[in-house]
Amino acid sequence: MVAKNQFYHISLALLFCMGFLAFQVSCRSLQDATMYERHEEWMARYGKWYKDPQEREKRxxxxxxxxxxxxxxxxxxxxxxxxxxxxxxxxxxEEFIASRNRFKGHMCSSIIRSTTFKYENVTAVPSTVDWRQKGAVTPVKDQGQCEWGEEGYIRMQRGVAAQEGLCGIAMMASYPTA
Structure with missing residues (x-):
C-alpha cells in the first residue's frame, strides 16, 4: 500500500512538472512569435534585409x-x-561603435592648438553665439556609415575659394593666427 501511495505521489509530481514545462514552452513560443512579428515590422519600417537565413536569425x-x-x-x-x-x-x-565611430581626427585641431587667441579691443561679448547663423558650422546630420572627408579627415587649405574642406571660423581671414 505504501509503495502504491508513493508511486501515486511521484506520478502526480512528475505530471505537474511536465505540465509546468509545457506551459513554459508554450509561453516562450508565444513570446518568440510576438518578438518575431515585432522584428518583421521593424525590418519593414527601416528597410532591413539580410543575405541569408543564418544572418537573419543572428540579427x-x-x-x-x-x-x-x-x-x-x-x-x-x-x-x-x-x-x-x-x-x-x-x-x-561593438558593431554600432565600429560603424559610427570612424572619426580619425583632422587637421583643424593642430592649427587651433598651435595658435593663441588674444582678447584685444573686445568691449561687448555676447552671452551666446549660434555658430550655425554665422556660417561656421552646419546643423547636425546623420552621415550613416561613410567616413568623414578625404581618407577619414578633411584636408584644409587657407585661401581656397571652395567651401568644402574648410574648417569653420579657423579658416576665416579674420581669425587670429598669431
Missing amino acids: FRIFKENVNYIEAFNSAANKPYKLAINQFADLTN
Whole structure:
C-alpha cells in the first residue's frame, strides 16, 4: 500500500512538472512569435534585409536582446529618459561603435592648438553665439556609415575659394593666427 501511495505521489509530481514545462514552452513560443512579428515590422519600417537565413536569425537574436534590454531599462522608471527601438536595434554595441565611430581626427585641431587667441579691443561679448547663423558650422546630420572627408579627415587649405574642406571660423581671414 505504501509503495502504491508513493508511486501515486511521484506520478502526480512528475505530471505537474511536465505540465509546468509545457506551459513554459508554450509561453516562450508565444513570446518568440510576438518578438518575431515585432522584428518583421521593424525590418519593414527601416528597410532591413539580410543575405541569408543564418544572418537573419543572428540579427533576430540581437534584436530580441536589445528589445528586452530596452523594456527592462524603461520599466525601471528611475531614469529621466526612456530608450526606444531605432534603426540600430539589430546591432551589438561593438558593431554600432565600429560603424559610427570612424572619426580619425583632422587637421583643424593642430592649427587651433598651435595658435593663441588674444582678447584685444573686445568691449561687448555676447552671452551666446549660434555658430550655425554665422556660417561656421552646419546643423547636425546623420552621415550613416561613410567616413568623414578625404581618407577619414578633411584636408584644409587657407585661401581656397571652395567651401568644402574648410574648417569653420579657423579658416576665416579674420581669425587670429598669431
